[in-house]
Amino acid sequence: MTTRMPLISVEDLTVTYGDRIGCNGVSFDLFPGEVLGIVGESGSGKSTLLNAVSGQLEPAVGQIHYRTRLNETADIYRMSEPERRFLMRTDWAFVHQNPRDGLRMGVSAGANIGERLMGVGWRHYGEIRSTALSWLGKVEIFEDRVDDPPTTFSGGMQQRLQIARNLVSGPRLVFMDEPTGGLDVSVQARLLDLLRGLVSDLGLSAIIVTHDLAVARLLSHRLMVMQGGEVVESGLTDQVLDDPQHPYTQLLVSSILQV
């Protein structure tokens, strides 16, 4: 009975926008420490799926079961709103494509990192500050920027700050929506390196939405390919990318890997 239980288990998830299908009948399991990539072109339903799984967009059909720290299974759309919001700001993290969506632009980097800690009751300024400084180090931002607001940061720094702000609470599950999307190539490479290091050092589970197969290959263990709201292919990342079965996946792979 001690077989590995999935951290999150998605069953038959369907999201509709009026008459239009956002994603249709998606099921998957994510195990602790596993990184799942969701790829597909824009409009394929991958962001819809991510928003639904992360508790921000109620699906029309389907269930999402999450295994809490207490080793209990909870349906995230059946739990109360306080429980869900608590989960979202402690156990989960969400890294937005645009750091402005995930940061508080008007307050300092230190306060951005400290917010989640204060939200769960930290009341020692010195400890909050030293934790913020240590996280700045982890995401390769100089400590002397701790009192500067993110508006004074470059795009890459803002994205790294967003990651620190999210990971400071020690989440078990991280959702990322095109985390390298708005960055230029050299900055992307550095961020990917950093993300890969953090995910493996902290043993995080993650679901990463990206249209960039190179990002998916670098970060994820498993891959789901979406087209028109449906999952058309899934499997181990290398397997899917090296030996794509579905014609759409073949098209995606051929169009990217030539570069």
Add this chain to the structure above:
Amino acid sequence: MYVAVKGGEKAIDNAHKYLAEERRGATDVAELSLSQISEQLSHAVSRVMAEGSLYDKDLAALAIKQARGDLIEAIFLIRAYRTTLPRFGYSAPLDTSEMDLDRRISATFKDLPGGQVLGPTFDYTHRLLDFALAAEGLEPQKAEAAEAPLDEEVPRVLELLNAEGLIEQSAPADYDDTAPVGDLTREPLEFPADRDLRLQNLARGDEGFILALGYSTQRGYARNHAFVGEVRLGDVTVEVIPEELGFAIEIGDITITECETVNQFQGSKTAPAQFTRGYGLAFGHSERKVISMALVDRALRCHELGEDQVAPVQDDEFVLSHSDNIQATGFVEHIKLPHYVDFQSELELVRRLRRNAEDNIREAAE
């Protein structure tokens, strides 16, 4: 030796006497009568009635006189009076298609049942100062009466479109017209607010604020492509249905201005395209107010119509929380009240922070 300031009470009494003197102005000039105000400053009276939410021309005239022509002050006087009045009940919905029309225009159809009726309007006047008016006692030329009387019942333009299914219904299919209409003077406004409360708020709202918001939609902040389907001005009968009687009795006529706009259409492959609506209504003759109100009403319906909220005018909390000029003027002007202790607290802090900073600079230098 220092003597603390005393005598606030006496100073206030004297200030009020001074105010009364100033209101009267030079005593060799005849005093304004209320009938002069209600007859000759009728737009001012309309505005005070509309934003004061009390239909009474004499009281509005009194308020304007007492407020020395400051209309927001006059609206305030009316509001403070209105709130003390007992409430007998709510009227039945007005039927504006039975309005005794003074003016009715449509920007969407050149000719239509009931016709275009210009009525008393500033439109098409040349805004040239009429120096002849400065000389009192001139009788204006009489307007000629139309050859044929207006129709008894003039159909509303939007209903003509509705007959063809070209415009959305005035109420959604699931609307319960027996449910009580909200009243924000009796219940605190909560968000998100339904359309009945939004319209009540806008009808009482400051003309300038509503005008500016309506204007902002035309300049691209949540543009909603409005056509004035119809503006009508005239008298309607107010009816109430006393519970003990169970049928409607007329309690009087009031003059109102109403505007219905025809706004950008909606539709999809499955749902045929339809125009949408905006609505404005005010006591008295207030065209600027009702047209602006219809634009703002339409913008505030963005969620219901599945539009993105991109501009302030679509944000019900922003619009409805700031439209009331009595709330606004009170709070804005209250900062002239003493804030000695708050300021003292800040002063103490700033002095201390500056001292600390100076100490730090000195230490760094040493």
Add this chain to the structure above:
Amino acid sequence: MSNSAAPSYNFAYLDEQTKRMIRRALLKAVAIPGYQVPFASREMPMPYGWGTGGIQVTAAVIGPDDCLKVIDQGSDDTTNAVSIRKFFAKVGDIETTEETERATVIQTRHRIPETELTEDQILVYQVPIPEPLRFLEPKETETRKMHALEEYGLMHVKLYEDISQHGEIATTYAYPVKVDGRYVMDPSPTPKFDNPKMNNMAALQLFGAGREKRIYAIPPYTEVVSLDFDDHPFSIQKWDEPCALCGTRDSFLDEVILDDQGGRMFVCSDSHHCAKRQAEGHRGALSADPALETEEVAP
């Protein structure tokens, strides 16, 4: 307004229907300390922002046997305090006083009296912005949710920012408190000097915000804690010198500018407290006869 208008209004201006509505809101507020109860605030004959919330609360709780004191900035004689006191004297023929001890209802703007209040007294605060989270989050729908879910991290973000920018918490008035371990509350723009008085106060504390249509309350003997950090504890203002008139060192002092050469003095903001101390013979540096420090002097 002429005096002849007075008889046509109900006792204490508001009609009984409205008073009942306000009392219901007050009862709810007392039952849930620190929670902002929406109420159908009426238009009052004073402007919004000038104490309409406090006046409605006072009107709803005051009776013919009560004795009312009104202060603004701690003083009985500031214009707005005079105006409100006169209003109640006119519409309710209510006895008024400047003596803190004699009053059964005290309406205040921006101060808590220095004299300790008793179980027989009600302190009514005029509140401009009841929402402590308002300037961190402008949306009412969101702040109500934050209160409901006890999500107060953002409040500490503000205090954190203060310390990181200024080395200390730079909020000097309307300093946020947590009431009865549950709701974060704005004590109205009283200086933080007064915050400790709110904790475990014997008197009932009622807060009225007329324009914002909210009522909240702190029942007698309720814990009220000023938010802070363990290593940056809450502290109150201190002055380098005592009151120039009564010599006290433990009341809130107003600064009075004496000339344009930087000359200034500090005097009690609580005018009754200062007058009482002077009547008891206490003297400060700028009193009429500073020599009489220890002697009884007739008022």
